[in-house]
Amino acid sequence: MPQQQRAQEMIDRILSAAAQVLSESGYAGLSTNRVAAAAGVSIGSLYRYFAGKNELIEELRARSSADVLADLTGALTAAVGMSARDGVHHILSVLVGAVKRHRAVTTAMIAEAPLGAHGNILPEVERQLTQVTRIFVAVHAPELDPAEADARIHLAMGVTLNACLRIALEPPAGVTEDRLISLTADLLVLGLVPDPVRTHPDPAQSRPDPVRTRPDPVRARPGR
Numbered sequence: 001m002p003q004q005q006r007a008q009e010m011i012d013r014i015l016s017a018a019a020q021v022l023s024e025s026g027y028a029g030l031s032t033n034r035v036a037a038a039a040g041v042s043i044g045s046l047y048r049y050f051a052g053k054n055e056l057i058e059e060l061r062a063r064s065s066a067d068v069l070a071d072l073t074g075a076l077t078a079a080v081g082m083s084a085r086d087g088v089h090h091i092l093s094v095l096v097g098a099v100k101r102h103r104a105v106t107t108a109m110i111a112e113a114p115l116g117a118h119g120n121i122l123p124e125v126e127r128q129l130t131q132v133t134r135i136f137v138a139v140h141a142p143e144l145d146p147a148e149a150d151a152r153i154h155l156a157m158g159v160t161l162n163a164c165l166r167i168a169l170e171p172p173a174g175v176t177e178d179r180l181i182s183l184t185a186d187l188l189v190l191g192l193v194p195d196p197v198r199t200h201p202d203p204a205q206s207r208p209d210p211v212r213t214r215p216d217p218v219r220a221r222p223g224r
Contacts, residue, residue, distance in 0.1 A: 011049050014039045015063070018056045023104035027111040030056070061109055064102040065124045071098045072125060076132055084140050084193055089185040092164060095125075096181060099168035107169065122161070130157055133192065140193045152192055159188060 017039035021030050030053055036046045050056050075094035079087030099106050109122075133153050137144060144152070163184045167177060 007049075010041070010045065014041065014046055014049060015056070015059060018060060019104055022060070022108050027057075027108040030108070032056070057105075057108060060105045064105045065122055067102065068095070068098040068122060068125050069128060071095075072128060084136070085185060085189050087136075088188050089181060092160070092181045092184055092188075093178075095160070095164045096168045096177065099164055103169065106165070110165070110169075126157055126161060129160060133157070137192055144194070156188055156192055159184070159191070 014035060018030065018035045021034050021038055025034070032046055032050070032053060033043060035056060036043045039046070050059070071094050072091070075091045079090050082090060106122075130153060133156060134149075137149050137153060141149070163180075167180045167184070171177060171180065
């Protein structure tokens with residue numbers, strides 16, 4: 001077996017063990033000694049490929065991000081032929097499923113992330129989502145002022161990523177996953193594609209009715 005192939009198999013083995021330890025013991029319980037034991041390799045062999053715990057986490061994060069991006073790319077392609085609301089619902093469903101599949105790594109990244117930075121634990125995913133959302137807004141709400149569109153997209157990214165994390169990792173009791181995704185989709189579409197009647201009211205509708213506002217000649221006549 002070529003040396004490069006053996007090295008890659010060793011890396012995969014160590015990372016698989018690291019994901020297992022993360023799933024069982026969480027971020028705080030992850031250590032290079034535990035990972036080496038789970039992988040059935042010496043601690044020296046582990047350090048040949050990884051400098052420590054943080055490097056293991058970073059490689060797991062990179063692999064998880066790549067997997068989520070692959071799923072997201074497929075979802076975005078499928079969403080092109082859907083209505084705005086159905087397309088958003090489909091993308092959210094795929095993202096929630098991907099987060100659930102990488103639950104251990106995602107939870108570890110949240111534990112490591114600074115307070116309030118949960119939306120940035122998958123920066124590659126956020127960047128791709130932002131680009132696609134800009135196209136979405138340009139197609140479905142071309143009348144929006146660019147600054148207004150940027151503000152809406154910025155807020156939508158926080159809603160999207162945090163909602164997916166909460167639905168996948170901390171769903172409330174008594175509510176189905178699909179219902180939570182549907183509610184999130186409704187909120188996003190409402191925020192990204194404003195109702196033109198509400199945001200740009202028809203001036204004719206706000207003008208007083210000349211018939212109704214015309215003074216009654218009898219009632220307006222001064223009393224005798």
